[in-house]
Amino acid sequence: MRAARIATTGAALKASRKAAGLTQRALAQLSGVSREAVQYWEAKNTVPLKWGAPRSFAKVLELPTLADLIPHNARAGGWGDTQKRDERARIDAWVEAQMVLWREREAQRKARCRVVCGAKTRKGGECRNKSEAGRRRCKFHGGKSTGARTPDGKERIAGAQRRRWAAWRANGLQ
Ligand SMILES: [Zn+2]
Structure with a gap:
């Protein structure tokens, strides 16, 4: 199954992008393609990594190939329906694991994030102080x-x- 080694899935592409903390636009810029191209390939079931935009994605993201996502013993002995379901499940599990990592990182980023406080001040304006990390208000306004x-x-x-x-x-x- 040579083809399995040099292809990945749209879901894996998306999960890899998120795990790298990139937006579709950012990945497009790094890969030298349009955002629509990223969108297009992320919606695909199979993404061949040999040429074109996917090849650029693979360079930027170090994409897992189908061979990485489906252990070798799972591929041996034909491509029956059970096999296909099995592969799907493995790929889904990998994607889900990447997404969990990404969500954890996002939560950490949010906990560190500081925004403009914006509380109403006595002068009638909005407070321009930075909020406490992970909070909406500054230290003077309940942060x-x-x-x-x-x-x-x-x-x-x-x-x-x-x-x-x-x-x-x-x-x-x-
Ligand atoms: Zn404030």
């Missing part, structure tokens, strides 16, 4: 807060919210 912890404190914030909503409803505004 360090863990929220209410004691039953007393939880009741106080719940009461404040109830009063706020009641006032909002009483105002008859949308």
Whole structure:
């Protein structure tokens, strides 16, 4: 099965791209192709890696081939329906594992991410400070807060919210 060695799947291409932390556009730029080309090949079942855009993807991403995704013993002895299902399952498992890695990395990135606070200031503007890592607000606007912890404190914030909503409803505004 020579062909199996030099091809991969669209799903594996996509998972590899995500695992590398690249957008479709970024991969397209690195590979010297259009974003549509990335989109096209990621939707394909089989992606031959010998030439064209897929060959460039393979260089950028070190794509796994079908031979990597399907261990040799699974390929021996014909290509029956059971075999095909088996291969599919192995490829899906690999793709899923890559996606789990990617999601973990994204979560870590998010936890480090700092944004502009944007809380309303007394002057009526928006706070321009950087938020605490992984939070939406800066240290002056609750970014360090863990929220209410004691039953007393939880009741106080719940009461404040109830009063706020009641006032909002009483105002008859949308
Ligand atoms: Zn702030």
